[in-house]
Amino acid sequence: MTTKIIVSAVAAALVISAAAYAHNGATGVVKERMDAMSTLGKATKSLTEIMRGDVSYDAEVVRKNAAQIQKHAGNSMTKLFPEDSLMKPSEARPTIWANWEEFEVLAMRLETLAVGLAASADNGLMASGGAPASGMMGTDSMTSSGGMTSSGTMMAGSMTTESGTLPDAAELASMPTDGVFNMLAQTCASCHTQFRSEKN
Numbered sequence: 001m002t003t004k005i006i007v008s009a010v011a012a013a014l015v016i017s018a019a020a021y022a023h024n025g026a027t028g029v030v031k032e033r034m035d036a037m038s039t040l041g042k043a044t045k046s047l048t049e050i051m052r053g054d055v056s057y058d059a060e061v062v063r064k065n066a067a068q069i070q071k072h073a074g075n076s077m078t079k080l081f082p083e084d085s086l087m088k089p090s091e092a093r094p095t096i097w098a099n100w101e102e103f104e105v106l107a108m109r110l111e112t113l114a115v116g117l118a119a120s121a122d123n124g125l126m127a128s129g130g131a132p133a134s135g136m137m138g139t140d141s142m143t144s145s146g147g148m149t150s151s152g153t154m155m156a157g158s159m160t161t162e163s164g165t166l167p168d169a170a171e172l173a174s175m176p177t178d179g180v181f182n183m184l185a186q187t188c189a190s191c192h193t194q195f196r197s198e199k200n
């Protein structure tokens, strides 16, 4: 249950910002990265629906969206932020270039987590006991696997908040897929908190 709330809150914020923002007047690299970020927003929205159980679980769709995110993360993302590219209507903050390493770490982490998300897709959701494609993430199954759900949530939480250490590829591949998705969505959010100005 807690996990669902975290997923909803983080992902809803991302989705709202995607909808509320028009690329009016953006050109060049600023337009390119806004377009790339919008693609991330769409992939994340689709994943959120799956993780919340709004649509039935489909590992293939998880992998497809994870691939979209991977494609626009890492170096593909950082190369769209040449130094001091703050042309209107960019929401990028100048602190990106003063803290470039940190920015880069977050972009790389997103890539690692997108790869991990795809690798974990067959594990299914925590609340369904990690069984793949067991269909609906109903409230009944949440009750029966309550213990597992909360420990999984704690694990995912502690891994994202501190120090920047991530589970390695093998660990990610063995996690419930919504646990990996939580970490991924929090990576979007923590980069935005630090490096994207709030205009709403």
Ligand code: HEC
Pocket (backbone or CB within 6 Å): 014, 017, 018, 021, 022, 023, 030, 033, 034, 035, 037, 038, 040, 041, 042, 044, 069, 089, 090, 091, 092, 093, 103, 104, 106, 107, 110, 184, 185, 187, 188, 189, 191, 192, 195, 196
């Ligand atoms: C390494 C930092 C970083 C990461 C990671 C990151 N973003 Fe962003 N994002 C930004 C910055 C900076 C901007 C503002 C870019 C600009 O306006 O020039 C932005 C803008 C956006 C926008 C608004 C695009 C627009 O139309 O202006 C959306 C939507 C978005 N990001 C979604 C996501 C999602 C979803 C993820 C995770 C899957 C993500 N971002 C990961 C830094 C990041």
